[in-house]
Amino acid sequence: EAAVTQSPRNKVAVTGGKVTLSCNQTNNHNNMYWYRQDTGHGLRLIHYSYGAGSTEKGDIPDGYKASRPSQENFSLILELATPSQTSVYFCASGDTGYEQYFGPGTRLTVL
Amino acid sequence: AQSVTQPDARVTVSEGASLQLRCKYSSSVTPYLFWYVQYPRQGLQLLLKYYSGDPVVQGVNGFEAEFSKSNSSFHLRKASVHWSDSAVYFCAVSIFVATGGNNKLTFGQGTVLSVIP
Numbered sequence: 728e729a730a731v732t733q734s735p736r737n738k739v740a741v742t743g744g745k746v747t748l749s750c751n752q753t754n755n756h757n758n759m760y761w762y763r764q765d766t767g768h769g770l771r772l773i774h775y776s777y778g779a780g781s782t783e784k785g786d787i788p789d790g791y792k793a794s795r796p797s798q799e800n801f802s803l804i805l806e807l808a809t810p811s812q813t814s815v816y817f818c819a820s821g822d823t824g825y826e827q828y829f830g831p832g833t834r835l836t837v838l
Numbered sequence: 839a840q841s842v843t844q845p846d847a848r849v850t851v852s853e854g855a856s857l858q859l860r861c862k863y864s865s866s867v868t869p870y871l872f873w874y875v876q877y878p879r880q881g882l883q884l885l886l887k888y889y890s891g892d893p894v895v896q897g898v899n900g901f902e903a904e905f906s907k908s909n910s911s912f913h914l915r916k917a918s919v920h921w922s923d924s925a926v927y928f929c930a931v932s933i934f935v936a937t938g939g940n941n942k943l944t945f946g947q948g949t950v951l952s953v954i955p
Contacts, residue, residue: 731881760943769928769947770882785942817881825870825889825932827943829881 730754731830733818739836746805748833750818756828758821759801761785761793763814764832770817776801808837840865840931844946852954853921859914859949861929869931871912872943873903876926885927888912899923924953 730753740746752759757778762770772785774793782793790812792804805812813836821827841864851857863869870889874882886897893905903914912929929946 767947769945770943771945772942775942819882826872826884826887829874829883831881832879 731818731820731828733816733830733833735833736831737834739838740805740808741838742809744808746808746812746835746837748803748805748816748818748835750801750803750830751799752801752818752820752828753799754820754822754828755798756820756822757798758827759795760819760821760827761791761801761803762817762819763787764817765814773803773816810837813837840869840933840944842929842931842944842946844927844929844949846949847947848950848952850952850954851919854918857914857916857919857923857951859927859929859951861912861914861946863910863912863929863931865910865931865933867933868907869933871903871905872930872932873897873901873912873914874928874930874945876928876948878925882928885914919951919953921953921955924951926950 732751734749760775761773764770771787773791776782776795794802816833818830819827843862872887873885875885876882886895888895888905896902901916926948928948930943932943
């Protein structure tokens with residue numbers, strides 16, 4: 728069965744600090760995605776990747792960087808975290824079937 | 839660009855009643871359509887999907903959805919809901935970009951379903 732895992736599951740960070748959210752998939756999917764979920768906005772796409780070594784900007788990329796070092800791993804990086812980045816972050820993977828498989832989410836609080 | 843509207847932010851029904859959650863989309867071409875469900879403190883799980891063919895598609899747990907090109911809609915239905923169906927339901931669309939290309943999903947804002955026992 729498709730499996731996407733995320734770490735950490737919960738994170739408290741300080742304003743101005745660096746935060747790295749990690750995602751691992753065992754589906755062997757080419758595409759991976761990072762979303763954030765906020766009340767009233769649904770899910771919004773931050774960054775995505777076509778495969779190892781590639782990253783692309785999504786709809787709301789400002790303040791975020793991404794890294795895809797391998798087929799299985801996709802990280803989201805907040806170089807200078809701000810309180811406005813407090814949210815729940817979801818990673819997903821998908822391939823030619825077009826549906827995406829989601830991880831359990833990371834709850835990030837920036838104080 | 840495509841967009842999705844779920845006009846009902848919250849729906850409350852009694853256990854055993856029928857259910858319809860509405861989804862309207864906007865796209866320049868016929869999109870691929872999905873319904874996802876999110877239970878509390880969990881990620882999104884795929885309920886069903888429509889790519890082409892029969893406009894009524896069956897999903898898990900007795901859910902089905904009907905695609906209407908003329909109405910630009912993809913409404914979700916269930917004949918008899920159970921209290922365990924209480925969750926947030928998201929409609930999503932994507933369009934075919936190119937073979938091997940990306941398939942970005944655009945989500946609606948979600949509908950919170952509460953089932954009263």
